[in-house]
Structure formats: structure tokens, C-alpha cells
Amino acid sequence: MTNISIESIGIANEQSHHDIPDNWKRYFSFSTDHKVIGIQYLVTSFIFFLVGGIFAMVIRGELMTPESDLVDRTIYNGMFTMHGTVMLFLWTFPSLVGLANYLVPLMIGARDMAFPRLNAAAFWMVPVVGILLMASFFVPGGPAQAGWWSYPPVSLQNPTGNLINGQVIWLLAVAISGVSSIMGAVNFVTTIVKMRAPGMSFFRMPLFVWAVFSAQIIQLFGLPALTAGAVMLLLDLTVGTGFFDPANGGNPVMFQHYFWFYSHPAVYVIILPIFGIFSEIFPVYARKPLFGYKVVAVSSLLIAVVSAIVWVHHMYVSGTPGWMRMIFMLTTMLVSVPTGIKVFAWVATIWGGRMRLTTPMLFALGGLVLFVFAGIVGIMLSSVPVDVHVNNTYFVVGHFHYVLYGTVTMGMYAAIYHWFPKMTGRMYYEGLGKLHFWLAFIGTNLNFFPMHPLGLQGMLRRVASYAPDAGYEFWNIVASVGAFLLGMSTLPFILNMIGAWTIGEKAPDNPWQAIGLEWEVSSPPPVENFEEIPVVVSEPYGYGKSEPLTAKTH
Template sequence: MTQILSESSQQRSRVPELPPHWRHYFSFSTDHKVIGIQYLVTSFVFFLIGGIFAMIMRGELITPEADLLDRAVYNALFTMHGTIMLFGWTFPALVGLGNYLVPLMIGARDMAFPRLNAAAFWMVPVVGILFILSFLVPGGPSQSGWWAYPPVSLQNPSGQLLNGQFLWILAVAISGVSSIMGAVNFVTTIAKMRAPGMTWFRMPIFVWTVLSAQIIQLFGLPALTAGAVMLLCDLTFGTAFFDPAKGGNPILFQHFFWFYSHPAVYVIILPIFGVFSEIFPVYARKPLFGYKVVAVSSLIITGLSGIVWVHHMFASGTPGWMRMIFMFSTMLISVPTGIKVFAWTATIWGGKLRLDTPMLFALGGMINFVFAGITGIMLASVPIDIHVNNTYFVVGHFHYVIYGAVVFGMYAAIYHWFPKMTGKMYYEGLGKLHFWLTFLGTTLNFLPMHPVGLMGMPRRVASYDPEFAFWNVLASIGAFLLGMSTLPFLLNIISSWISGKPAPNNPWWAIGLEWLVASPPPVENFEEIPVVVAEPYGYGKSEPLVAIAPEHN
């Protein structure tokens, strides 16, 4: 079947056009593919900046004494590391991946609102610059953390109107607007622009997960954006929404913040679940096990994500009855996520595995996610959560999700779709070196945070008791190794893009609409709109995926 699809794609694809000139990536392009790469490259620049901040912090923590940085500077780096990694790297990178792939996967020529799409991207560099400026100007958000809890975030030691905390909150508000614009675009595109014959249960799982994540954005982000605007008013205009000295309620901000910021974890991880679901069938040469159940489980995660936020507030005076409700709901969300893990395992089991770089990163990401899920269930339990609240156990769990699963999934996606995006093949040897350095660095960096957190080491400290030194030395070595691991990745991607071997349209013999067009795809993606006639992931099945019919308007 894959041979039939490959041959038919070569017959039907347009003659490959010249890739966009580098100047196009600095323009207000409305091509979803250019915008997708703009997101990916911009976010990776912020990823490097946030990584440098992390290595500086781990350099401080390699010894118990605060002997490298001033404590206030350390706290500022801590805040900016988390801020840039979330708002500058993770969210934009996943939006970029979705931008590039979703129209191709559903048989559309572009996103529903191309100009809105471009406008949403160009807010991202503005947001990143504002965050960095907030670190450099007086009155920065060093003490309030990346969650900006009042009343600490309402203090203005510089006495200036245009202070660092103001710039930080403004950047969060702009980021929220950008993400809402993107969510409207994604949901509309998926709902209204699918190719003929692509019913809901013929969509690839990646599209399902992007849809589910963007629905969360639509109902969750307005709460965070509104909370950021209200906090901005408190800080700038003297209102009293959250200022307890003026009768405000600071706990209300925590509800605004976490109502979105815990579901935001699923906004981040759901598209990575989609990446795993796309990659495992290709490199195991088997259909995805339980396709429809895996698709529906994404929507179940979306629904349950709206009733879990209070478990971040178990130590904020939350009543006992509310603790029990949100402990149950948090544990319940492990069921649909577990369904996906079982489906991936069943897909891999008995398959003809090909351990290329994308498969290695996907396997590593799945293993890391299982570990993160186990510690997540532990944190859902009220007694354990209270015990390890504000310790490095929470930091370790969070980083196993964000780095161990999400970053691994992003690397898997970049390697897998790199030939389609650039028309060039990456270097497999450098890719595997990158994987092993990353996997080892991740384990050394984040695994020690769990025992040291159980021992009671608090986060956001530049100095600590010498009894924690051994685990911190291991974690710092892992952080430096992770920093080194980006070097073969950068060398691989840049050199391959410039002078790599030309890629065929379908180098992996994969099944999916994106593999039926040239590499890189033409401007409008498809010469003729395909008509989908079967479910995806038909490895080993005889029916074709699509039939090509005259253009449908």
C-alpha cells in the first residue's frame, strides 16, 4: 500500500517549487508553512536563552553556598527561565508545528484566517522582548515568580510606573491575546476546511489533539488574560481587585491563574501525544491501536482539564471538602492519558521497529511521560502534595513533563517532518548522538530532584543545606550535558538545511496527506484537493488512503 501511495503521490504532486527565500521568514507572510517555521525558529531562539539561564542557575546550585550570583539575581533568573520556556518556547513551538501540519493533514490550502495567523505570530517576538526587558529594568518580577502572585507582584520597589513587573504582566496579557487568536483559527480550520471525505474519525490523531488543545485555549485563556489585565490595573491604576490592603482578594488571582495554567499543561502535552500517535505507526509499520478510542480520549482530557486547577492550591487555605473533590478529579484524568499510553504500547508491540532518530525521541518521551504520570498521581494526593509543596519534587515532576515528554516530542516531530519542511534529509548519526546526550542529560538533571525534594529542599533558593549537595551536583552535571546536547542538533539542522541530501516526497513510506505532496510543499499545498476514502494509519491494509478528484469548492 505504501508503495502505491508513494507512486501516486509522485504522479500527482506539483513540480517542486523553490523553497522560500530566507527574507520571507522575516516578512508578514500569510502562508501557514512560512508562519509555522517562523514560530519554530523564533521559539527555539528563546529555548536557547531559557536554557542558558538554567545552566547559570545550576552553576550556582552545584555548591551549597550562594557564591556565584546575588540572591535577587538568582530569583530573577529563576522567574525568567520559567517564563521564557513557557511563553517563549513551549507554546509558540507547538503552535508552529500545528500551523505547518494541520492544513496539510486535513487537505486544506491554508489556515482559515491567514492574516490573523500572521498577526498572532508577530506578537510572539514582542512578548519575548518584553519579558527580557522586564528582567533588565528596575522592579522586575524576581520575587513574585512566573505565577506573579499578589501581593508580592503588586510591590514596586523602583517607584516607577514603567517597571519590570509592569512589562512582565503586559507581556503575559499580549501572549494571551495571541494564543486566543490562534485558537480561533485552529478550531475554525479543523471544523470547516477538511478535505471531502475526511470525517471526524478519518482525521489524524495529531489533528484531534491540536483541536482538543485549542478548545482548552478558548475556554481557559480568557481567565488568565483577564486576571493579568486586572493585576495590571492594580499595579498601574490603583484598583483593588487583588490587593488585600485595599480590600482585594489575592486568592482570587490564584483561581484565575490556575484555572488556565493547569489545563495549559494539557494544551502543551496534547499535541505531543498527537506526535507520538503519528510516529509510532510509521516506525513500527502497524496501524495505531484503538484509533477511535485514542481520538475520543483527547476530548475527555479537554473536559476533565477544566476541573483540576484547585490541586495547585491545596496549601492556600482550601477547604477539606474541596481538596477531596479536586484530588479525585486530578486522579481521574490519568485514565484517558493512560489509554493513550496503552495504545502506543500495543502499536509498538510486535511491530517491525525502525529505530531512527524520530522513533528514539518518541520512545524516550513516552518513557519519561510514564514516570511523570506516576509522580503526578502522587502529587494529586492531598497528603503527599502538602508534604512536598514548594519543594524540588514538584520541580522534578514538572520538568519530566515539560522537558522529558514535551521537548522529546518536539525533537521527534522536527526530525520526522524535517524532510517535508525543508526538502533535505538530516544526518542520522548526529541525530542519534543528540538523542543519547539528551536522554542521559534529562535523567541526570531531573531525576535527582525527586529524592532531594522528598528530603525537603525548597525550590527558588540559591543556597541550601549541605545534605542536599550530592543530588544537586548530579542535577547540575545533567543540566550542563543538556546544554551540550543542543550543539549536535544545531549542527545537524543548519548543515542539513543548507547542504543536506535532497529528500524524496515520502522518505519514511508514511501514510498521510502531508506525504502526498512535494518536499517542501508548494504554496497552496495541493494541486487538486484529495478525497479521503479511509481511516488513517492503514499500514498493512489494502485500501488506499485517498482518491484524487477535481477541485471541490
């Protein structure tokens, strides 16, 4: 793309931003500024993160004792389903999309996203999804109770006989969320391919941009399958079609294929941007160039490719033939190769560096440690004999949460603290940040590590009670204490964010002495990002090198 076309896009965006108020009211408007939309995503998703966390603490409160004595089983099943749904569709995906919305145009030297209005429309679908899911608690029969995966034939049961019920609302919400994500993926891929600043070749892009690019390719390839599966299940439930209903000649296992064809690659959609965050943060606080930049960049694409051929490892006990089990065991293990490349590069970057253990670095290091543990357990689960033995137990739940909380949420906290001065123009409070880290790190391990011995002992997931003499009570108490500690850990974070944003010390444009286009503009950035489009002349991560990142702008 020529500089003239980039400038013309900037002029068009300037006109579209003209009538947006320059104060807190802009966050409640239909703004097309990618930075406003990014913060809208982040704040909205964090509110739902708190809602999902409340559901989790109720679940862990129920499991502290063998008896089901805290909430009604129907409410428990609804909260169980909504916890998973909210945390995935309203926290992890939107928060990462929000961070990418804010950073990608800045990192590649663009004025805005390629399709600003589409970007705004995609965001405003997220509150609609949240409102639908919360409203399902007030319909006859309560919310969906078939788990966040909603396998038929369980999800086809309709005890109330009403056309509008919790499961129907759940399917509508998932379909809307899928459309929103597809719109976002089109926007990200177009922006990264077409709107990079002059001189920014693919191998001069920051690794966060590489990670977002790879993740959104997965979205475009896999998300239509889940959206189609949700619509087909909705038709089975409302108009009596027989896609997945065995009573009407349908095949319920086919829904598992639709669901997992996207929903396991979705783990890489979530984790790849976190890998990109690690790749941005470690060089800054170790003061060293990232080790193996090009190999790490390509490994993101390799993960995206391999992610398309691993989904059946979720279905080893769903009547999958032996030859198919072997194939998908090998492909699942293959993912560890490009992932291991990244871990090796991060460790090599940190090794021998001049470490600054600020809050972002602590969260990034903690996320890396927890990810390595999750990866080791993931390799175990890829093995057919191990997976068959622990299938449907808390061992799988523990692994999943080490990935989704231990890595993703810790990585998101690292990113929020790292780019908070850029987003707000204020400095966060370091003491509160470190308190938040230690509460979260200790709480994560107390909460999710006990799930592994529980699973090995045979405790099934998705239950509200268990036998008093089964030997599960001790580890459940430990896990519940960890869950309550995790809940408490959000309090210093909320206090830090609100206090720093309103009365915190003003931040310089580049408080970390970081290298990257986003750090070459003011904090917070101007509406159109750059007065003049920069010209990129070198690779990123040149800490300790003499060549500049950009030439004079033009």
C-alpha cells in the first residue's frame, strides 16, 4: 500500500471521529476509533470476567463439602454452564480482541483499522450476547444446563416445553458471538495485510501482530463450523429438524465434530496473542533483543496450521476408531514443536538479561511458568491411554484452567499493566500491582493444581456432590480456598486501575524505554495515531543495537 492511500484512509477516519466527545462519554458512544473500541472491549469483558468469577466461587463453595447443600442442583448446573460460557465468549475472546484492537494499528503504523464501522458493530454485539445470557436466568426453566459445550442429546431436552428457554437463548448468544468474531477476523486480517506502514514487511512486524494475524486466520477457517453447528442445533430444538437428534435419525456425535473442529483451535486463538504479549514484554524488561525473531514469527503460523488437525483428541471415547486415535495423538503432540520453539526463545531472551521485575514482567514470568506446567500435562493428555483413563475427570479441568487462567489471564494482566500508561497517560501503582500478582499466582496454583490428583483418583467433573468416603474432600477444600483467593486478587487490581486512571501520576510517552511504534506517540495516543506515517527501516526488538526502528517520518 502506498503512503498516499494510507494518508487518504487517515483523512476519512478523521472525519468519522470528528463528532465523538473527547472525554469519558466517548466510551459509551458508537465510536469508530480503534483505541476507544479497544478499551470498550477490555472494560466490558472484565465486567463479565467478574460475573464468571462469582459463578466459579459458588461452584467451588458447593464442592467444599461432599453433599449438595449450597444451591439447588438446577441452579448449580446453570451456573456451571454459564461460568464456562461467560469466561470463554465474554472474557477471553473479547479481552484479547480489545487489546489487539488498541495495539495492532499503532504497532503497524496505521491510522485505524481497515473497517472502522464494522469494528464498532462487532463490539456492540458483545453486550448483546452478555445481556441474552444473563436474561436466560429469568426464563422458565432457567439458563442452559448442558455445559458450555452443549452436547446433544442433553442439550435437546426441553423440560418446560416452551419455545423460548435457556438453551435456545444460549444458542442465539453463541451464534451472535460467532458472527461478531468473524467480522473482527476479517477486519484484523485486512488491516495487517493492507495497512502496514512503508518499510514494514512481514518480517519487520512485532510478534504480537504476527500472533494476532495467525489467530484470526484460525477464526476465519474454523469459526463458521461452530456457528453452523449452533444454528443446526437451534433448528433441532425449535422446529424439529433432525441434524443431531437421534430420535429423528440425527447423529449427536456430528455435533461434537462441528464443535471441536473450531473449539480446540479456539484455544490457540486465545493463547497465540498471549504468546505475542510474552514476546513483547520479555525483551523490554530483560533489555535484550528477542532470541530467534523470525523463527518465533513463523512458529505462530505453524501453530495455526497444525491447530486444524487436532480436534478429535477430545473424542477419543466417542466411538473414535483406533487408527483415527493414533493419527490425532500424533498431530496433537506435533503442536508442542512450534510451541516449544517459543518457550526456548523466551528463556534464551531472559537468560543473562538485565531483569526488571516490575508488575508486567512478574505476570509474564508467572504466566510462562504456569504454561510450561500446562503444556507438560497437555502432552500427557494427548496420549490415548492417559486420556482414556482420565477422561471426564477433574484432571482435564485442571489442565484446561492452567491454560485459560494460568497462562491467558496472567498474560492479559501483564499486557494491561504494560500498556496501561500508553492507554491512559497515567502510571499504575507498583505496590498494588505486585500484591495483585502474588495473590493471583498463589491462588491459581491452590485452585487448579488439586484438580490433577482429584482427577487421577477418579473424581468426575460436572458434579455438585461426591461420595463422602471417596477421599476427595481435602483437595476440594484446597481448591476452593484457592478460588476464593483468586476472587480476592481482583480487588487490588480494580483499586489500582480506577485509582491510577483517575488520580495516578502522569506517565511519560515511553516509561519502559521500549522499542515499537506505539511508544513513539504520546500517551494516550492522538485520535489518528501518527501526525505523519512512519517509515520502518529495521526489525523490532533492537535492544542494545545501534540501528533505529524508523527513519524520519514523511
